[in-house]
Amino acid sequence: MHALNQSLPCCINSVEISNFPFWNTSFIMITSSVYLSGFRNEFHSEDPRCPGSLPTKQNNPQRCPYGLYPEQLSGTSFTSPRETNSRSWLYRIRPSVLHTPFKKLPLGNLSTNWDIFEPNPNQLKWDPFDIPDVEDRRVDFVQGLNTVCGAGDPKDRHGIAIHMFLCNTSMEDKCFYNSDGDFLIVPQQGKLWITTEFGKMLVEPNEICVIQQGMRFSVELKGPTRGYILEVYNNHFVLPPLGPIGANGLANPRGFLTPVAWYEDKEVNKYTVINKFQGHLFAACQNHSPFDVVAWHGNYVPYKYNLSDFMVFNTVSFDHADPSIFTVLTCPSTRPGVAIADFVIFPPRWSTAENTFRPPYYHRNCMSEFMGLIYGSYEAKEDTLKPGGATLHNIMTPHGPDSNCFEKASNAQLVPEKVAEETMSFMFESCLNMTVTDWACNTSLKLDVNYPKCWQNLKKMFNPKLMSLKPNINGEAYTSIYRSPIHAEDNDVGNADTAVHN
Numbered sequence: 123m124h125a126l127n128q129s130l131p132c133c134i135n136s137v138e139i140s141n142f143p144f145w146n147t148s149f150i151m152i153t154s155s156v157y158l159s160g161f162r163n164e165f166h167s168e169d170p171r172c173p174g175s176l177p178t179k180q181n182n183p184q185r186c187p188y189g190l191y192p193e194q195l196s197g198t199s200f201t202s203p204r205e206t207n208s209r210s211w212l213y214r215i216r217p218s219v220l221h222t223p224f225k226k227l228p229l230g231n232l233s234t235n236w237d238i239f240e241p242n243p244n245q246l247k248w249d250p251f252d253i254p255d256v257e258d259r260r261v262d263f264v265q266g267l268n269t270v271c272g273a274g275d276p277k278d279r280h281g282i283a284i285h286m287f288l289c290n291t292s293m294e295d296k297c298f299y300n301s302d303g304d305f306l307i308v309p310q311q312g313k314l315w316i317t318t319e320f321g322k323m324l325v326e327p328n329e330i331c332v333i334q335q336g337m338r339f340s341v342e343l344k345g346p347t348r349g350y351i352l353e354v355y356n357n358h359f360v361l362p363p364l365g366p367i368g369a370n371g372l373a374n375p376r377g378f379l380t381p382v383a384w385y386e387d388k389e390v391n392k393y394t395v396i397n398k399f400q401g402h403l404f405a406a407c408q409n410h411s412p413f414d415v416v417a418w419h420g421n422y423v424p425y426k427y428n429l430s431d432f433m434v435f436n437t438v439s440f441d442h443a444d445p446s447i448f449t450v451l452t453c454p455s456t457r458p459g460v461a462i463a464d465f466v467i468f469p470p471r472w473s474t475a476e477n478t479f480r481p482p483y484y485h486r487n488c489m490s491e492f493m494g495l496i497y498g499s500y501e502a503k504e505d506t507l508k509p510g511g512a513t514l515h516n517i518m519t520p521h522g523p524d525s526n527c528f529e530k531a532s533n534a535q536l537v538p539e540k541v542a543e544e545t546m547s548f549m550f551e552s553c554l555n556m557t558v559t560d561w562a563c564n565t566s567l568k569l570d571v572n573y574p575k576c577w578q579n580l581k582k583m584f585n586p587k588l589m590s591l592k593p594n595i596n597g598e599a600y601t602s603i604y605r606s607p608i609h610a611e612d613n614d615v616g617n618a619d620t621a622v623h624n
């Protein structure tokens with residue numbers, strides 16, 4: 123590890139070393155990967171092969187060390203307040219401007235023009251999306267982007283899109299950057315070896331990464347690879363406020379890892395730079411690798427996060443807390459407490475609530491809820507939602523646990539129990555009303571038209587003559603946190619009435 127990443131006195135970040143073997147690129151073999159830890163810190167980093175490459179004290183010396191070009195990447199307007207201002211300075215072999223003009227590419231299964239699709243207020247569920255077979259078709263990360271749903275318009279810088287990446291091949295002499303917004307990437311199957319202008323990251327299932335607007339990256343992979351992407355146009359992701367939780371908890375800042383500087387001085391006949399711009403794809407060519415940043419500093423960076431680092435809060439008394447307690451990252455709107463999109467996870471945890479129907483409640487929401495599953499099963503839809511599949515419950519669309527889950531949880535013995543022990547599911551929750559694409563509804567062939575049947579066995583249990591139903595497994599016929607439960611033996615109408623009204 124180079125001294126700069128470790129010991130400059132003004133470096134406020136700690137450094138974490140991950141011990142996994144890093145990948146063997148064609149240019150340089152790196153045996154371990156180093157990350158800078160912290161969220162929105164002012165980082166700085168130099169490739170150890172060029173000590174002293176990062177100018178000290180100033181951003182624009184008349185001549186930079188090693189003959190590098192300085193280039194600023196602005197993630198917020200120049201005049202954004204200090205608290206949110208985000209930019210980085212990159213010291214690179216050539217400035218990014220050295221490329222041929224952009225030409226439009228076919229869009230494939232990406233969409234941003236939502237007006238062409240029919241609105242659909244139904245409960246929607248998709249079986250795991252197919253990853254193309256490499257024998258049939260070689261598909262890289264960018265070619266494998268398929269939009270499921272979204273809302274808004276990148277031209278207005280307002281909206282989101284949810285994509286699936288379904289691919290089997292590494293990007294070769296090709297990088298991608300998004301002018302429309304930020305990508306929060308959730309790998310579900312297969313690892314992503316991501317080279318960015320800031321350095322390299324290995325992102326595995328149960329980790330996520332965020333690559334922000336404008337950052338160039340290229341994805342290498344081995345074998346069939348699938349995952350979800352939440353794209354936000356409005357704003358960058360931030361950590362949710364902790365309120366009364368205090369100074370620590372949920373996703374702690376130190377869990378966020380940013381790569382260290384790594385460069386290649388590589389000249390090729392044709393390197394393709396793909397740009398998503400106003401919802402369309404464009405390609406430009408250049409004769410060198412864009413990963414030529416020798417040193418950088420700033421607070422506008424790509425990062426990854428391991429979901430097992432999430433410190434889970436929940437009730438230790440009664441009732442089902444709202445899923446916002448599981449928010450990892452949020453992209454805020456201008457309305458206080460209203461997210462353009464929240465990234466929420468349902469991690470392994472203890473469930474201890476007393477007198478409580480423990481799974482998610484039945485719900486109609488002014489927000490839309492897209493859910494995916496990385497591995498295992500989701501407690502409210504054990505037999506329904508599968509890893510690599512998804513559900514969408516749009517604005518005010520009724521949803522909740524399937525009939526099996528309701529039956530089981532209404533009768534379960536309420537002992538402390540580990541839930542979601544071997545699972546990780548997640549939700550993209552948005553204030554925007556989502557339009558679903560033709561790819562999602564038709565081309566993918568994965569929409570499960572029988573999904574709403576998972577609720578159809580929910581029985582009517584109401585009986586105006588009886589205060590309570592038959593006792594549950596705990597012997598409680600009527601449960602209330604304010605009164606002792608009425609036990610089965612006392613359970614006549616008169617008693618129950620008193621219990622309710624006194």
Ligand SMILES: O=C(O)Cc1cc(O)ccc1O
Nearest residue numbers: 444445482483485491502521
């Ligand atoms: O399953 C869902 O749809 C998500 C969800 C989870 C939860 O704990 C409470 C409400 C809710 O909608």
Ligand SMILES: [Fe+2]
Nearest residue numbers: 485487491521
């Ligand atoms: Fe909900």
